[in-house]
Amino acid sequence: MERYHVIIVGGGPSGLSCAIWLTKLGVNSLLLEASGILGGLQTRSPYENLWIPGVQGKTGQEVAASIAGHAVDVGAELRVGRPVLAVTRDGDGFRVTTSEGDVHGRFVVIATGSTPRTGGFTPSETVAIGPGEPMEALDVEGRAVAILGGGDNAFDQARFVRDRGGRVTVFSRGVPRAQKLLQDLVPGIPVNVGAYDARQSDMTVNGRHFHCFGIQYGFEAVVPAGLDLKRRDGYVEVDRFGETNVANVFACGEVTDFWHPCVTTSAAHGVQVAKQIAKRL
Ligand SMILES: Cc1cc2nc3c(=O)[nH]c(=O)nc-3n(C[C@H](O)[C@H](O)[C@H](O)COP(=O)(O)OP(=O)(O)OC[C@H]3O[C@@H](n4cnc5c(N)ncnc54)[C@H](O)[C@@H]3O)c2cc1C
Structure with missing residues (x-):
């Protein structure tokens, strides 16, 4: 040895x-x-x-x-x-x-x-876990993207997806913890606060279809x-x-x-x- x-x-x-x-x-x-x-x-x-x-x-x-x-x-x-x-x-x-x-x-x-925490999701072409490269690899232009999470990375990534032409919705189980500064950078983006049911099997959140998920669970x-x-x-x-x-x-x-x-x-x-x-x- x-x-x-x-x-x-x-x-x-x-x-x-x-x-x-x-x-x-x-x-x-x-x-x-x-x-x-x-x-x-x-x-x-x-x-x-x-x-x-x-x-x-x-x-x-x-x-x-x-x-x-x-x-x-x-x-x-x-x-x-x-x-x-x-x-x-x-x-x-x-x-x-x-x-x-x-x-x-x-x-x-x-x-x-x-x-990054997976929250039980599996990385794929349409599901990115955590910030950075996996999110950038998603094809988001003109597509509906659900960002799951309410911390700094959720709002940072919501901004990047919006800037790349994606239609973003943020889902946060509680009041978002992200810095106000980051939340203020994405005015007008819908933020749903409260329990939600996100399913990778049919890419839905609360029954609504999304093309991509960005999992931002810390x-x-x-x-x-x-x-x-x-x-x-x-x-x-x-x-x-x-x-x-x-x-x-x-x-x-x-x-x-x-x-x-x-x-x-x-x-x-x-x-x-x-x-x-x-x-x-
Ligand atoms: C998208 C993104 C952007 C960021 N931007 C910034 C920024 O702008 N400024 C900033 O200061 N910080 C930034 N950070 C945070 C920064 O990258 C981390 O704080 C830093 O990398 C932590 O360093 P570390 O060495 O402690 O751990 P890590 O960077 O996590 O490195 C740990 C290493 O250990 C290896 N490892 C794990 N388990 C094993 C094992 N069993 N055997 C052998 N190897 C193992 C892993 O593969 C990994 O390479 C960012 C992070 C992300 C994800």
């Missing part, structure tokens, strides 16, 4: 930032990413990212490529297409099980982020199996250094309950964890 000081699970902004810092600090580490591409949720975003101090004029996808390129340039050891199936205790550290065999780390960093943490990590609302609880209730298992970025989720805080959290582990070694 290959042995490392640190195994990082997840190659989004938090895991990659952790890998960059560990590598520069001379710590032997390996990052495992489940998908075929590095950059995490930013790879879903074709929109300009206006929120990273000092970074301007880049889409989310360009930000993803830039962080991944930085990790490659510093010589971080990165493997894509390696979903971690389980993390279990093993001797003085942890066994990390992947589809391609096991690796051993004295420390483990859980940087597995979050994923996000939930993605946590690999095997460790009994303490959670709050599904997110991994960590202390101010990023350590979980299991000694030597750290977590950073959107999988935690720590900071407002965005690229800057996720990256900063990865840095904090890297520094803390380097100090311990």
Whole structure:
């Protein structure tokens, strides 16, 4: 079994930032990413990212490529297409099980982020789950589109669909939670508040037919199996250094309950964890 000081699970902004810092600090580490591409949720975003101090004029996808390129340039050891199936205790550290065999780390960093809630819907040509690329892939021009959800992403995506010529209706079970600013950007769009019956089988909401659904039910943490990590609302609880209730298992970025989720805080959290582990070694 290959042995490392640190195994990082997840190659989004938090895991990659952790890998960059560990590598520069001379710590032997390996990052495992489940998908075929590095950059995490930013790879879903074709929109300009206006929120990273000092970074301007880049889409989310360009930000993803830039962080991944930085990790490659510093010589971080990165493997894509390696979903971690389980993390279990093993001797003085942890066994990390992947589809391609096991690796051993004295420390483990859980940087597995979050994923859009499906609400029981299945992604298809006419049903997009979560914001970004899947929504942009829908053919909406001149078509009736139901956005299900009442948060920021629901209203953001309602605006994008309207701008692409779609006829949007928003369905929100409760009073919409979206910022007023975002709601004000889609004046005149019908917003139905209250319980609704949405059926993918015949693409209806309350009996009315729609060509497309955009499911915007927020996000939930993605946590690999095997460790009994303490959670709050599904997110991994960590202390101010990023350590979980299991000694030597750290977590950073959107999988935690720590900071407002965005690229800057996720990256900063990865840095904090890297520094803390380097100090311990
Ligand atoms: C459409 C969209 C637009 C956004 N726009 C902005 C913006 O403009 N500005 C901003 O600051 N933020 C934006 N965000 C939020 C930002 O992308 C996230 O806050 C950030 O990516 C979180 O980083 P992370 O590394 O914690 O998690 P993630 O980005 O979720 O990365 C986690 C990674 O872990 C991998 N993984 C999960 N499970 C496993 C496993 N078992 N084994 C191996 N790998 C695993 C996943 O495949 C993923 O690559 C946007 C998000 C979306 C969806």
